[in-house]
Amino acid sequence: MTRSGPPPGGTKSDTVIWQRGLVSRDERWHLLGRNGATVWLTGLSGAGKSTLAAALERALVSRRLPAYRLDGDNIRHGLNSNLGFSAEDRHENIRRIGEVARLFADSGAVALTAFISPYRADRDMVRATHVAAELSFLEVFVDAALEVCEQRDPKGLYKKARAGIIKGFTGIDDPYEPPQKPELVVHTDQDSVEACVEQILVLLGERGVLGNEP
Ligand code: ADX
Numbered sequence: 001m002t003r004s005g006p007p008p009g010g011t012k013s014d015t016v017i018w019q020r021g022l023v024s025r026d027e028r029w030h031l032l033g034r035n036g037a038t039v040w041l042t043g044l045s046g047a048g049k050s051t052l053a054a055a056l057e058r059a060l061v062s063r064r065l066p067a068y069r070l071d072g073d074n075i076r077h078g079l080n081s082n083l084g085f086s087a088e089d090r091h092e093n094i095r096r097i098g099e100v101a102r103l104f105a106d107s108g109a110v111a112l113t114a115f116i117s118p119y120r121a122d123r124d125m126v127r128a129t130h131v132a133a134e135l136s137f138l139e140v141f142v143d144a145a146l147e148v149c150e151q152r153d154p155k156g157l158y159k160k161a162r163a164g165i166i167k168g169f170t171g172i173d174d175p176y177e178p179p180q181k182p183e184l185v186v187h188t189d190q191d192s193v194e195a196c197v198e199q200i201l202v203l204l205g206e207r208g209v210l211g212n213e214p
Helices: 027-031 049-062 087-106 120-132 146-152 157-163 193-206
Strands: 037-042 067-071 110-114 136-143 186-188
Touching: 037 049, 037 087, 037 120, 037 157, 037 193, 049 067, 049 110, 049 136, 049 193, 067 087, 087 120, 120 136, 120 157, 136 193
Parallel strands: 037 110, 037 136, 067 110, 136 186
Antiparallel strands: none
């Protein structure tokens, strides 16, 4: 696997042949003056992933950096509208988004993903596809206690899950496996949105994602 080749685990068909382009990533990134990357926000529903992704997108675009948000609730309206919340569907949800994020990162953008992504193996799989393609994958654990998320309950879903109206809700009757070695942990139940965004920006700066911007 080379960084300009097909992703690992892709189709092995003899009739679908990988096509190389005429623009290398180095050339593209050099032109842009920065590196693409994926910031993978993971955490419980209500932990603040969407809020942080939106604030990060604002902060990055304000610095004239191409950032793009891929948000679980939004993506499930379109690209992944055929998926539910079984382990299998969640796996496919994350697999597809991992691929989309990888393409965004390869293009030189910062992909900001906000998905519960409850299974470690799924997140590790996405990480592996980025590593194989020599792309930065920054896993950020958006940590907030379940009690806090449940109290926030911005969509009233915890209430429905407790009442048994929604089955298999993450944190209630479905698992969430916290990252063991994330690049960063932010505590939204202790720190402000601005403080959490700042911590993520520092991480991005260290990885060359902020380019030469002041
Ligand atoms: S993931 O588990 O596959 O990563 P994703 O982030 O796309 O989930 O979607 C999570 C959002 O879907 C939640 O924020 C919530 O609004 C909604 N949702 C609906 N049903 C469930 C459920 N059973 N478990 C978790 N979230 C659910």
